[in-house]
Amino acid sequence: MKNVEKGWEPRILAFLCNWCSYAGADLTGISRIQYPPNVRIVRVPCSGRVNPYYIIKALQCGWDGVLVSGCHPGDCHYISGNLVARRRFAVLKDLLEYVGIEPARVNFSWVSAAEGGKFASVVTEVVNEVKALGPAKRLVKVRIEWKNLKNR
Amino acid sequence: MEKLEKSLREIAEKLLSEKKVDLIIGYERGTRPLRTTPCFVNKTEDVQKLIWDSSCDNNLAKYVVDRKEKVGVVAKGCDARLIAVCIAENQVPKENVIIIGVPCLGVVDRKKVESKLEEKEILEATIEGEKIKVKGEEFELLLAKNDFLCDSCLTCKHRNPPIQDVLVGEEVPELTEVNEFTEVENLEAMAAEERWNHFNGELSKCIRCYACRSVCPLCYCKTCFVDQSIPTWFGKTNDLSDTMIYHIVRALHVAGRCVDCGACSRVCPVNINLRELMKKIEKIVKERYNFKAGLSLEEAPPLGDFKSEDPQEFIK
Ligand code: SF4
Numbered sequence A: 001m002k003n004v005e006k007g008w009e010p011r012i013l014a015f016l017c018n019w020c021s022y023a024g025a026d027l028t029g030i031s032r033i034q035y036p037p038n039v040r041i042v043r044v045p046c047s048g049r050v051n052p053y054y055i056i057k058a059l060q061c062g063w064d065g066v067l068v069s070g071c072h073p074g075d076c077h078y079i080s081g082n083l084v085a086r087r088r089f090a091v092l093k094d095l096l097e098y099v100g101i102e103p104a105r106v107n108f109s110w111v112s113a114a115e116g117g118k119f120a121s122v123v124t125e126v127v128n129e130v131k132a133l134g135p136a137k138r139l140v141k142v143r144i145e146w147k148n149l150k151n152r
Numbered sequence B: 001m002e003k004l005e006k007s008l009r010e011i012a013e014k015l016l017s018e019k020k021v022d023l024i025i026g027y028e029r030g031t032r033p034l035r036t037t038p039c040f041v042n043k044t045e046d047v048q049k050l051i052w053d054s055s056c057d058n059n060l061a062k063y064v065v066d067r068k069e070k071v072g073v074v075a076k077g078c079d080a081r082l083i084a085v086c087i088a089e090n091q092v093p094k095e096n097v098i099i100i101g102v103p104c105l106g107v108v109d110r111k112k113v114e115s116k117l118e119e120k121e122i123l124e125a126t127i128e129g130e131k132i133k134v135k136g137e138e139f140e141l142l143l144a145k146n147d148f149l150c151d152s153c154l155t156c157k158h159r160n161p162p163i164q165d166v167l168v169g170e171e172v173p174e175l176t177e178v179n180e181f182t183e184v185e186n187l188e189a190m191a192a193e194e195r196w197n198h199f200n201g202e203l204s205k206c207i208r209c210y211a212c213r214s215v216c217p218l219c220y221c222k223t224c225f226v227d228q229s230i231p232t233w234f235g236k237t238n239d240l241s242d243t244m245i246y247h248i249v250r251a252l253h254v255a256g257r258c259v260d261c262g263a264c265s266r267v268c269p270v271n272i273n274l275r276e277l278m279k280k281i282e283k284i285v286k287e288r289y290n291f292k293a294g295l296s297l298e299e300a301p302p303l304g305d306f307k308s309e310d311p312q313e314f315i316k
């Protein structure tokens, strides 16, 4: 963990399917199960709604990790949304790893509405792994900051 | 070669005179050495323009998408497979295309010839059997054609068009033993950071001319994601992340469709080896879904499809 500012905490963007993982996350809260507060949740209608662009864009915007979570195979509200998504995510994940993005930054899970405990453990795992990697650098778009230009 | 050219012209003439097609798309001699250019023939007297040799590298599948008239297309193995992909994706009705298959022993990569000659300019070049004769000011060289073939051709496993309506000449032997993924495997063996630096180095050369997109028969979207402005997905800047993303997403978009025709690498003005990305995509799709593109007119691309038993070891 080089160059990590003291007190740095990873920021994880999570896309959760409305019908399962989002309700699962709700259950985690209702059940008072503790999990790291590093995730920001975007509710999507189905894991199949998650375009690979979202994931890549999140990495480009500097999120330290991304999690996409949907219903278990067979349980998708739209029957096969998660099965089509599974192929897309597999190819995306393999390709990102190939170009050199750390695999632990891009995560997928199946969490049902009844699995509050699983949601907490998935998030904990993702946060710990990303913490070990340190802040995202690869693929992050460099912001041109005025204050850095002034001295030129 | 002359025999092949002759029978190609006969086939073209027959298709036109019997009104089976309105147009033949093939190759004619270009104005620069070792260059050919796409040739559109709609009159029988023009079939003499058509040629066939190892400099016919353009991918003519590019011209079938959205055609209203009936066309006959001269197609090497890779071109025929791409036409098949376009038909399977409903970009052109099968009855509008007649695939004139030509068995192919590989096309010459001009860039390899040019780099061999360093700064010397080629003024004249002819391909004679297994040799390429190049001439310039104060030099004349005879090169072995096989040393200058395009990388994709060196590992091509479909030199005979797997799908065609007429075949010009005789089938050629296939390369069954070659490993088409050597380059990818070498990259996979590197550490992640090394790979990142490698792709950074390669892709930072990119000038975003989009020639690779223009040349690819699969890039037929009316509005490409990089041109979309509402919402603007990714920037058009020369920031490295934008360029990397352009290439990553383009590779994703051709997943299960790309046949490694090599056109995108050949066309790149700054010599980026895009094949490193395209071959990886092909390998992923092959290993995960046991799919090879362009071998059927019906099968949907694997990324628009699924099986309940698809591997999901990466899902928590
Ligand atoms: S991506 Fe490149 S190699 Fe693949 S089909 Fe398109 S032009 Fe050919």
Ligand code: SF4
Pocket: B205, B206, B207, B208, B209, B210, B211, B212, B213, B264, B267, B268, B269, B270, B271, B272, B274
């Ligand atoms: S052809 Fe080469 S330079 Fe042009 S956009 Fe493609 S990779 Fe970049």
Ligand code: FES
Pocket: A017, A018, A019, A020, A045, A046, A047, A048, A070, A071, A075, A076, A077, A078, A079, A081, A082
């Ligand atoms: S509805 Fe939850 S993954 Fe499709």
